[in-house]
Amino acid sequence: MEDTKDSELKRCCSKNILIILGFSFLIAIIALIAVGMTQNKPLPENIKYGVVLDAGSSHTSIYIYAWPAEKENDTGVVRQLDECTVKGPGISKQAEYLDDLEMYMSECMEKAMHVIPQSHHQDTPVYLGATAGMRLLSAENRTQARIIMDKVTHTLNKFPFDLRGARIITGEEEGAYGWITINYLMGEFTQKSSWFNFNTDENSFETSGALDLGGASTQITFQPFLNDTYESPKNMLYFYLYGKYYSVYTHSFLCYGKDQALLQKLAKGIQGTNGILYDPCFHDGYERVMNMSDIFKTSCTQKFYMAYPFNQIKIIGAGNYDKCYASLHELFNTSFCFYSSCSFNGVYLPKLKGNFGAFSAFYYVLEFLNFTSSEVPNKDTLANILREFCSRPWNELKKQYKNIKENYLSEYCFAGTYILTLLHKGYHFTMDTWNRVHFMDKIQNSSVGWSLGYMLNLTNMIPAEQPVSRPLSNSTYVFLMVFFSLILVVVVILALLIFHKPSYIWKDIA
Numbered sequence: 001m002e003d004t005k006d007s008e009l010k011r012c013c014s015k016n017i018l019i020i021l022g023f024s025f026l027i028a029i030i031a032l033i034a035v036g037m038t039q040n041k042p043l044p045e046n047i048k049y050g051v052v053l054d055a056g057s058s059h060t061s062i063y064i065y066a067w068p069a070e071k072e073n074d075t076g077v078v079r080q081l082d083e084c085t086v087k088g089p090g091i092s093k094q095a096e097y098l099d100d101l102e103m104y105m106s107e108c109m110e111k112a113m114h115v116i117p118q119s120h121h122q123d124t125p126v127y128l129g130a131t132a133g134m135r136l137l138s139a140e141n142r143t144q145a146r147i148i149m150d151k152v153t154h155t156l157n158k159f160p161f162d163l164r165g166a167r168i169i170t171g172e173e174e175g176a177y178g179w180i181t182i183n184y185l186m187g188e189f190t191q192k193s194s195w196f197n198f199n200t201d202e203n204s205f206e207t208s209g210a211l212d213l214g215g216a217s218t219q220i221t222f223q224p225f226l227n228d229t230y231e232s233p234k235n236m237l238y239f240y241l242y243g244k245y246y247s248v249y250t251h252s253f254l255c256y257g258k259d260q261a262l263l264q265k266l267a268k269g270i271q272g273t274n275g276i277l278y279d280p281c282f283h284d285g286y287e288r289v290m291n292m293s294d295i296f297k298t299s300c301t302q303k304f305y306m307a308y309p310f311n312q313i314k315i316i317g318a319g320n321y322d323k324c325y326a327s328l329h330e331l332f333n334t335s336f337c338f339y340s341s342c343s344f345n346g347v348y349l350p351k352l353k354g355n356f357g358a359f360s361a362f363y364y365v366l367e368f369l370n371f372t373s374s375e376v377p378n379k380d381t382l383a384n385i386l387r388e389f390c391s392r393p394w395n396e397l398k399k400q401y402k403n404i405k406e407n408y409l410s411e412y413c414f415a416g417t418y419i420l421t422l423l424h425k426g427y428h429f430t431m432d433t434w435n436r437v438h439f440m441d442k443i444q445n446s447s448v449g450w451s452l453g454y455m456l457n458l459t460n461m462i463p464a465e466q467p468v469s470r471p472l473s474n475s476t477y478v479f480l481m482v483f484f485s486l487i488l489v490v491v492v493i494l495a496l497l498i499f500h501k502p503s504y505i506w507k508d509i510a
């Protein structure tokens with residue numbers, strides 16, 4: 001009797017202990033989850049900002065970037081927050097309006113001041129890079145170029161940011177930083193080698209090439225086959241990024257941006273005329289009068305200069321794609337090459353390798369022509385689009401595209417044909433390789449261009465070595481904490497059950 005009472009008391013006790021323990025563990029788990037969710041939130045991110053002004057030949061654009069300070073050496077973390085196009089022409093055309101530079105810059109710089117929190121203004125680096133327009137001016141009139149750059153620096157210093165320099169970048173830098181931007185945004189620099197692909201095949205880490213078309217220059221940059229890296233050392237750049245070596249080919253063709261190429265074409269076309277030029281690259285019914293001084297003031301057209309008895313020319317459109325293509329073909333001299341292969345004008349070009357991202361005017365023009373969304377984006381498709389587009393009368397086009405700037409609209413036939421000629425005759429993209437060119441404007445909301453790569457380099461955000469991997473993320477931490485707590489609870493309950501059960505069993509057996 002005593003024994004039965006005793007064992008019932010024990011059973012009742014162990015049941016209560018189990019209930020109390022189970023309840024306590026349940027509360028503990030809820031508390032852990034609550035603490036994990038509320039207290040273990042990551043510290044408020046320390047965001048850094050940077051501003052780059054791309055002072056192009058046709059206009060200036062301002063890009064505002066942001067990135068978490070603690071992740072700055074990772075790839076792909078810098079994001080473009082905003083951008084702003086400065087109203088007016090490029091800075092190389094501002095020589096007569098130097099006193100207006102502050103007004104010229106102010107709208108976009110004020111936007112940057114608004115987008116970046118005031119507490120960060122003083123430590124936000126600002127860089128200005130001027131490209132081919134200033135390169136040309138510098139070659140033509142060094143003093144004037146210096147005056148403009150000094151004035152630009154003086155103007156930018158009036159804003160509350162940390163101006164780290166305004167300078168004219170070289171064509172090689174422009175090409176290289178465009179290549180860095182594309183590959184950074186696509187995460188190519190940190191592609192891991194997989195266990196089954198543990199070889200030294202040079203194609204296993206393929207980066208994308210970069211094709212940039214501006215108004216005054218155009219750049220081609222890519223990682224060629226290893227054997228092709230020795231022929232022309234002046235075209236080679238060597239990088240050590242995230243623990244890997246890259247040998248990159250680049251060339252910048254000054255005067256082959258689309259605006260200077262048009263001037264070259266006109267300067268050549270005028271030869272032997274009486275001042276009236278019937279031009280197949282402009283639409284039927286289109287007319288434009290140009291000053292000869294505007295055509296010949298750039299050094300790009302000097303090779304076609306002659307004394308003319310007229311100081312203006314009249315361009316009369318004669319829309320015809322095939323004739324336009326033939327006239328542009330003449331701008332690319334492919335008759336001599338002292339290397340194993342050349343693009344044009346005797347410039348070395350290794351065998352094309354991998355995919356290419358084509359941006360800036362490559363994209364603007366082909367986007368307008370609806371080629372970027374074409375299902376069969378090859379050379380023949382583009383030729384057919386252009387054949388149809390160039391033959392359309394100017395009046396009809398103007399009515400259809402009321403919202404497009406007349407200057408751009410009138411030049412899309414020329415520009416599209418120029419792009420096709422440059423890729424085909426200039427860089428030798430064939431039917432087979434054409435589909436490796438991808439026309440792009442943005443990758444994950446960041447504009448593709450040299451400016452991001454320029455900032456990454458100047459802020460030392462691309463390390464030579466692969467950054468060490470980070471500890472657990474917040475969500476993984478919470479998950480693991482709850483998971484292991486649950487295992488612990490199950491183990492303790494099981495242990496209690498096993499620890500208590502034998503006492504009845506032993507008793508029953510006895």
Ligand SMILES: O=c1[nH]cnc2c1ncn2[C@@H]1O[C@H](COP(=O)(O)OP(=O)(O)O)[C@@H](O)[C@H]1O
Pocket residue numbers: 055056057058059090131132133213214215216217218257258259360361364365408
């Ligand atoms: O919406 C557009 N449609 C057509 N062309 C455009 C548009 N926006 C910009 N462009 C052209 O893109 C080119 C940009 O050149 P940029 O000013 O960057 O010169 P750069 O890189 O040679 O210094 C210019 O030829 C400009 O006219």
Ligand SMILES: [Ca+2]
Pocket residue numbers: 056057131213214215360
């Ligand atoms: Ca540009």
